[in-house]
Amino acid sequence: MSRVKKNSKFASVYMGILFFLMYLPIGVVIVFSFNESKLPVAFTGFSTVWYEKLFNNHAMMEALRNSLILGALSTFISAVIGTLGAVGLSKIRWRSKGAMEYISILPLMIPEIILGMVLMAFFYMMGLPFGMLTLLIGHTIFCVPYILMEVKARLAGMDPALEEAARDLGATPFRAFLDITLPLCMPAVLSGSLLAFAMSMDDVVISIFINGPKVSTLPIKVYTQIKTGVTPEINALCTIMLAVTLLILGLYSLVKRINQGEKTDEKQAH
Amino acid sequence: MRRPKNGGVWMILPLYLFTIVFVAGPLLYVLALSFAKANDGYGVTWAFNLENYKRILDPVYQNTFKQSFQLALTSTVLNCLIGYPFGYFMARLPEKKKKHAMIGLMLPFWVNSLIRLYGWIIILQKKGLLNHLLKSLHLIDKPLKILYSYPAVVIGMLYVLFPFMALSVYSSAEKLDWSLVEAARDLGASKTKAFWTVTFRLTLPGLLSGVILTFIPSMGLFFIADILGGNKIVLVGSLIQEQMTRGSNWPFAAALAVVLLILTTLMIMLYRKITNAKQLEGVGWE
Numbered sequence: 001m002s003r004v005k006k007n008s009k010f011a012s013v014y015m016g017i018l019f020f021l022m023y024l025p026i027g028v029v030i031v032f033s034f035n036e037s038k039l040p041v042a043f044t045g046f047s048t049v050w051y052e053k054l055f056n057n058h059a060m061m062e063a064l065r066n067s068l069i070l071g072a073l074s075t076f077i078s079a080v081i082g083t084l085g086a087v088g089l090s091k092i093r094w095r096s097k098g099a100m101e102y103i104s105i106l107p108l109m110i111p112e113i114i115l116g117m118v119l120m121a122f123f124y125m126m127g128l129p130f131g132m133l134t135l136l137i138g139h140t141i142f143c144v145p146y147i148l149m150e151v152k153a154r155l156a157g158m159d160p161a162l163e164e165a166a167r168d169l170g171a172t173p174f175r176a177f178l179d180i181t182l183p184l185c186m187p188a189v190l191s192g193s194l195l196a197f198a199m200s201m202d203d204v205v206i207s208i209f210i211n212g213p214k215v216s217t218l219p220i221k222v223y224t225q226i227k228t229g230v231t232p233e234i235n236a237l238c239t240i241m242l243a244v245t246l247l248i249l250g251l252y253s254l255v256k257r258i259n260q261g262e263k264t265d266e267k268q269a270h
Numbered sequence: 271m272r273r274p275k276n277g278g279v280w281m282i283l284p285l286y287l288f289t290i291v292f293v294a295g296p297l298l299y300v301l302a303l304s305f306a307k308a309n310d311g312y313g314v315t316w317a318f319n320l321e322n323y324k325r326i327l328d329p330v331y332q333n334t335f336k337q338s339f340q341l342a343l344t345s346t347v348l349n350c351l352i353g354y355p356f357g358y359f360m361a362r363l364p365e366k367k368k369k370h371a372m373i374g375l376m377l378p379f380w381v382n383s384l385i386r387l388y389g390w391i392i393i394l395q396k397k398g399l400l401n402h403l404l405k406s407l408h409l410i411d412k413p414l415k416i417l418y419s420y421p422a423v424v425i426g427m428l429y430v431l432f433p434f435m436a437l438s439v440y441s442s443a444e445k446l447d448w449s450l451v452e453a454a455r456d457l458g459a460s461k462t463k464a465f466w467t468v469t470f471r472l473t474l475p476g477l478l479s480g481v482i483l484t485f486i487p488s489m490g491l492f493f494i495a496d497i498l499g500g501n502k503i504v505l506v507g508s509l510i511q512e513q514m515t516r517g518s519n520w521p522f523a524a525a526l527a528v529v530l531l532i533l534t535t536l537m538i539m540l541y542r543k544i545t546n547a548k549q550l551e552g553v554g555w556e
Binding site: 006007011014015018019021022023024025026027028029032039040041042080081082084085087088089090091092100103104106107109110111113114117118119120121122125137140141144148177198202204205209219222223226227230234235238241242245246249 | 278279280281282283284285286288289290292293294295296297299300303352355356359360362363371374375377378380381382384385386387388389390391392393395397398399402429432486487492493496497507510511514520523524527530531534538
């Protein structure tokens with residue numbers, strides 16, 4: 001077996017080159033954010049001057065605030081809708097169930113540009129003023145599926161007898177949900193929320209259709225700045241966004257690991 | 271199960287309401303919009319007609335579709351050529367390295383694609399890293415104009431879509447029964463022959479699903495063309511955006527979106543079919 005399933009030296013070199021190219025642009029952005037010189041051709045010296053400039057940039061800071069508020073709010077709302085929805089879906093036996101589940105994860109499957117233009121047309125028709133509200137609805141639309149899917153996967157591995165027992169002992173459906181189901185789902189709610197938050201902080205294509213002329217988010221700011229040219233300030237901004245993303249990713253895998261550890265514990269206990 | 275059947279109604283209501291109003295509603299609205307008529311200034315007249323769809327066949331816009339199609343084809347073919355070996359080699363790594371390679375491949379997914387594309391601007395621009403390097407090696411006299419050109423957009427597309435192709439080929443090569451390859455070799459097939467008659471055929475579904483995963487998205491990724499192509503290359507995606515903002519012909523944009531959506535749906539169905547068939551048969555693509 002090992003004879004046919006062995007990589008040649010060429011394979012390692014090939015993969016090495018591609019991995020290098022994959023990380024090169026990311027590395028370049030980080031390295032030049034600490035560069036003294038404005039020109040991104042050679043590293044002339046370590047400096048944090050671009051970060052200082054960035055923090056003194058009023059418009060940038062406002063965009064950052066908008067992004068954080070938007071991310072937090074849309075994640076919270078979609079966590080409520082998504083969690084309740086996933087639990088509810090596991091209980092009802094309506095014929096519309098399958099279709100509804102399909103439609104609710106549709107925002108992840110259709111191209112972003114279509115979702116963006118569809119929402120723009122729809123919000124205009126509804127007479128909603130473009131700004132934070134439309135952004136909030138838009139972000140919630142693509143955040144719900146992440147939480148829905150995570151919680152659904154968690155519920156699939158859960159024992160329904162636990163909630164049954166609570167109900168048998170006289171708990172109202174609401175209490176049973178609050179005391180039994182919700183705590184058991186919490187890891188999935190948390191990991192889904194982290195995914196959703198990361199996606200919200202990341203989105204540019206959908207936001208750019210529905211943000212209106214006055215409100216800007218961080219990715220939109222980056223997008224418009226990139227189009228006008230390269231400045232070390234954007235390098236600094238990108239590096240910060242990168243750090244935030246990695247932090248969220250780290251948290252996500254931590255939650256997942258704890259989650260899995262719990263599951264194996266449960267198995268051992270049985 | 272003694273409980274009343276629909277115990278979860280109050281829980282499901284927010285999801286149902288939200289999904290119907292904000293997902294199904296907008297999609298249906300745009301579908302309707304695509305059959306409406308644009309007024310000269312702003313706004314639409316609700317008179318059912320197929321003008322918007324007919325307009326797509328207009329040579330000017332057909333050209334856009336052609337250009338999108340060509341770009342998608344170019345990047346998909348290159349993606350196959352680059353991604354196939356990568357996925358194949360990855361599947362042949364020892365278990366532990368496989369895991370590392372997987373993480374290495376997935377991590378950039380998490381980095382905002384804007385940031386990753388921005389890195390390419392720094393590298394490719396006229397006074398950028400690449401030109402600086404080539405110049406100091408005395409390989410070129412004048413800086414190359416790669417940024418804001420067709421090759422730059424292709425590079426961007428490849429960069430964003432490559433992981434999908436590599437993962438797709440990997441997942442199919444991972445499941446490959448290597449003893450079949452061994453058998454072919456034992457029966458006297460040369461290395462090349464064994465590869466083309468056994469390995470390649472059995473991993474073809476992975477390559478195909480990679481093609482499907484990358485082809486249509488590359489027609490809609492307007493921001494890559496926008497950032498790296500500098501507005502010179504108009505894709506279907508850019509056309510939709512332009513019609514929504516500057517052109518302000520929303521019914522036409524709606525028709526374009528519907529067409530793109532139908533194409534995407536067809537591709538997803540095709541993808542499902544191929545991956546299902548693969549799972550059912552366990553062996554190849556006959």
